[in-house]
Each structure stands twice: as structure tokens, then as C-alpha cells.
Amino acid sequence: STAFYYLNDNFYCENSPVHQIENELEKTSGCDDDDDDRSATPLYIYSQAQLHRNIQSYKDAIQSAGMSGRMHIFYAVKANPNLHLMELVRKQNCGAVTVSGYELKAALNTGFVPEMILLNGNGKQMWEIRLALKNGCMLNVDSYFDAENIISVARQLQKTARVLIRVNPGLEQSSTPVHSYLSTALKNSKFGIPLHQFDQVLELLRAEHFIQVVGLHCHVGSTIRDAFIYSDVTRILLDIRQKLITQGYAHLKYLDIGGGLGIDYYHGTNQEQSPLSSTGELIQAIASLLPPDVEVIIEPGRSLVANTGILVTKVLGSKKSPDGGKNFVVVDAAMNDLIRPSFYQAYHHVLPVRKSISSEGTYDIVGPICESGDFLAVDRRLAQEPVKGDLMAIMDIGAYGMAMASNYNMRARAAEVLVDGNSWKIIRRRENFESLVRTMTAD
Numbered sequence: 108s109t110a111f112y113y114l115n116d117n118f119y120c121e122n123s124p125v126h127q128i129e130n131e132l133e134k135t136s137g138c139d140d141d142d143d144d145r146s147a148t149p150l151y152i153y154s155q156a157q158l159h160r161n162i163q164s165y166k167d168a169i170q171s172a173g174m175s176g177r178m179h180i181f182y183a184v185k186a187n188p189n190l191h192l193m194e195l196v197r198k199q200n201c202g203a204v205t206v207s208g209y210e211l212k213a214a215l216n217t218g219f220v221p222e223m224i225l226l227n228g229n230g231k232q233m234w235e236i237r238l239a240l241k242n243g244c245m246l247n248v249d250s251y252f253d254a255e256n257i258i259s260v261a262r263q264l265q266k267t268a269r270v271l272i273r274v275n276p277g278l279e280q281s282s283t284p285v286h287s288y289l290s291t292a293l294k295n296s297k298f299g300i301p302l303h304q305f306d307q308v309l310e311l312l313r314a315e316h317f318i319q320v321v322g323l324h325c326h327v328g329s330t331i332r333d334a335f336i337y338s339d340v341t342r343i344l345l346d347i348r349q350k351l352i353t354q355g356y357a358h359l360k361y362l363d364i365g366g367g368l369g370i371d372y373y374h375g376t377n378q379e380q381s382p383l384s385s386t387g388e389l390i391q392a393i394a395s396l397l398p399p400d401v402e403v404i405i406e407p408g409r410s411l412v413a414n415t416g417i418l419v420t421k422v423l424g425s426k427k428s429p430d431g432g433k434n435f436v437v438v439d440a441a442m443n444d445l446i447r448p449s450f451y452q453a454y455h456h457v458l459p460v461r462k463s464i465s466s467e468g469t470y471d472i473v474g475p476i477c478e479s480g481d482f483l484a485v486d487r488r489l490a491q492e493p494v495k496g497d498l499m500a501i502m503d504i505g506a507y508g509m510a511m512a513s514n515y516n517m518r519a520r521a522a523e524v525l526v527d528g529n530s531w532k533i534i535r536r537r538e539n540f541e542s543l544v545r546t547m548t549a550d
């Protein structure tokens with residue numbers, strides 16, 4: 108079941124009709140300049156219940172695999188750093204994996220337990236390492252120079268750094284069938300320590316008083332839909348762990364298998380080819396291989412938040428290409444709001460917010476940005492012809508939607524709304540001209 112559904116041809120988020128949220132928001136937009144933007148769209152809407160369900164399905168899977176207390180969910184903040192959503196995740200006793208100093212601050216500010224915050228990244232700066240260490244967070248070691256930097260900060264602070272070593276197992280592209288930008292553990296990836304450099308980094312760390320290696324980390328990529336990839340990674344990490352134990356490493360408590368579990372973006376349109384249908388299969392694949400003394404960290408981002416959110420956009424008009432080959436529907440959302448279709452050729456399902464009886468057709472749904480690459484959906488069969496003023500919902504934008512939004516074309520980033528049953532609240536205000544120029548003007 109999902110939080111988004113139709114009732115009497117109206118599209119709902121939980122118990123709230125989406126067009127009603129848009130309507131009310133439009134009325135209260137409180138802008139008194141006639142020439143300024145009063146529209147409520149584009150608008151991100153999230154379901155609190157869906158977020159809870161997603162976390163619960165991980166917890167259920169962990170429990171039924173007999174891994175309770177031994178498998179920890181660390182939310183990958185990059186997928187959606189809205190503080191309100193982060194706080195909801197934290198209240199479910201999850202940890203957080205962060206990739207910048209500010210993500211780390213956001214995790215601390217929203218109450219994540221410092222011991223359950225991990226600072227990851229292949230280019231950590233000294234202030235970021237310091238921030239993590241001062242607060243007692245864990246860090247990933249991504250390279251030789253990263254190890255040197257962490258050591259130097261730990262010495263300065265006279266504080267023991269708990270680190271996980273990020274391994275790059277050097278997989279072949281063919282073994283991770285995802286978009287090349289979304290693969291992170293290939294031979295030529297910029298992430299992690301390649302196996303042939305592993306001993307060198309280890310030697311550096313082992314000689315250091317203020318370093319405690321508490322585990323191994325590997326993140327193979329994103330949008331993964333095959334459980335065997337996680338079994339492979341678990342085996343690789345277990346092998347390395349075994350080797351380290353024979354070398355006398357005693358504190359290797361954690362295996363961090365990374366995140367990356369994909370979701371079904373296709374909503375039953377038959378384009379989905381994946382055999383991996385549930386978090387259960389992923390957890391099972393890992394759990395079945397684990398010796399009893401190992402604890403596991405998983406770092407889901409997308410699979411926790413993607414299907415919690417929709418992007419609501421308004422149709423501005425439509426036009427046809429000269430040869431009639433294309434029907435363009437121009438909407439008020441654009442690649443600056445959602446870059447995934449342009450950047451990864453990603454598919455996002457599109458649905459009308461109010462169903463009407465009208466003719467079927469094939470459309471490109473495009474935004475107002477001055478780039479031909481500004482599209483949200485291409486050659487899409489829609490059951491009705493979108494007309495001016497219609498609202499459309501772009502599905503599954505809870506992960507890497509707002510998180511990757513920009514101000515290109517001086518567009519203000521959209522507002523975010525959180526729905527809980529039949530009530531809703533704004534969890535991020537929309538930007539405006541003032542907020543865009545603030546950093547360019549003298550105080």
C-alpha cells in the first residue's frame with residue numbers, strides 16, 4: 108500500500124487531497140507584489156506515514172532475519188537533508204551517514220546520537236574531520252592522504268578516532284548493472300582504498316595510538332536491484348576482515364555494506380526488470396553470511412525516502428513540434444527542481460492530480476529552463492491530455508529531488524510540505540528573489 112492514491116478521481120497524499128494543499132498554499136502565499144511569483148507550485152509534498160512504513164519494513168526484515176540489535180540503519184542524509192524528515196528518521200532510532208561538515212552538523216542538530224553518525228567522503232577537509240572527532244562521530248578512511256589527515260587531527264585533539272576503512276574491491280562494470288554515474292566500487296572509481304593499497308594504509312593506521320579501526324566499509328553503488336551484489340560485497344568484506352583478524356586486529360566490530368538499494372520507479376508499467384522486490388531479500392542476503400560476532404551497518408537513502416515524496420507541478424501550456432512528432436507539455440517545474448531525468452535519464456512516473464475523461468496521447472513533459480535537456484519525462488503515454496492549469500504529480504522524488512535542486516535560471520527552489528493524515532505543514536519555505544540575492548549583496 109502507498110500513501111498516494113486516487114479517491115473519486117482526486118489524488119491524495121494520506122488523507123489530504125493534493126489539489127487542496129496546493130490551493131490553500133496558494134491562498135496563503137502572502138506575496139503582495141503583483142509582479143512577483145505567487146504560485147504554490149512547483150511543490151514537494153512528503154508523506155510522514157510512508158516514511159515510517161519504509162523504516163518499519165527495514166526493521167521487520169532485520170528482525171525476521173534474526174539480526175535485531177546487530178544490524179543498524181544509518182540513513183544516508185544526502186538523499187534528503189530536510190531537517191524535519193531527518194528528525195523523523197532519528198526518532199526511529201536510526202543513525203546517519205553524512206558526506207560533508209554541514210550534513211554532520213544537521214545530523215547533530217536533529218538529535219542523532221553522535222556514536223551513530225558516520226562521516227564519509229573522499230575529500231574530507233580538516234575542519235570536517237575535526238567536527239566529527241570533537242563530537243565523537245565515526246569516520247571512514249577513504250585513502251592514504253585521508254588517513255594521514257585523520258591521524259593528524261586526532262593527535263591535535265588527543266582523541267581516539269573510531270574509523271572504518273572504505274574498501275574499493277574493484278568490481279567490473281558488468282557486475283553492477285546500474286548507470287555508470289551510480290557505480291562507486293569499480294576499478295576506476297574515485298572512492299575507497301583499492302585492494303593493492305590496503306596493506307599500506309593499514310600499516311599507517313595500525314602504528315597510530317589515536318586510531319581505532321572499528322570496521323570495514325564498502326558502498327557499491329546506487330539503484331541496485333539485485334540481492335547477489337550485496338552477498339558478493341559481504342563476502343569480500345568478510346574475507347578482508349578474516350585476514351585482519353589473523354594480523355591481530357581485535358576491534359573489527361562493524362561491516363558497513365553501504366546503501367544503494369533501488370526502488371520500483373515504474374509503478375507496474377512492466378518496464379521494471381528487477382528480481383529484488385523487497386528490503387527483506389537484501390537483509391536476508393547479508394544476514395545468511397554473517398558470523399555471530401559481526402555487527403552490520405546499512406546506509407539506505409533512496410529506499411527510505413524516494414517513495415515518500417511527489418513533486419506537484421502546474422501545466423503552463425502545450426505545443427507540437429513542426430512535424431507533429433512531439434507533443435510538448437510545458438510545466439512550471441524544471442530540471443533545477445528535479446535533475447534526475449536529465450542527468451541519469453531516470454524514469455519518474457507522472458500522474459494527473461485530477462483525473463478527467465479525455466483522449467490518450469504521448470507527451471514530453473518539459474520545464475521552462477533554456478536547455479533542451481530540461482525534461483521531466485520523455486515520450487510518455489498519458490491517459491489524458493494535460494491542459495493549462497492542470498496539476499501533475501511526479502512520483503518518487505523524495506530521494507535526490509530537492510537534495511539536488513539548484514537555482515539555475517535564477518529560479519527559486521520550491522517549498523516542501525509534510526503531510527500527516529489530514530493535516531500538513533510547510534517544512535521548507537519557498538525561496539524568493541531576496542533569498543537568491545542575499546549572498547551577493549553587501550551587508
Ligand code: LLP
Binds near residue numbers: 289365406447
Ligand atoms: N552510502 C554511500 C557511501 C553513498 O555514496 C550513498 C549514495 C548511499 C549510502 C545511499 O545510497 P542510496 O541508498 O540512496 O542509493 N544522485 C543519485 C544517487 C547518488 C547516490 C550517491 N551515493 C540519484 O539521483 O540517483
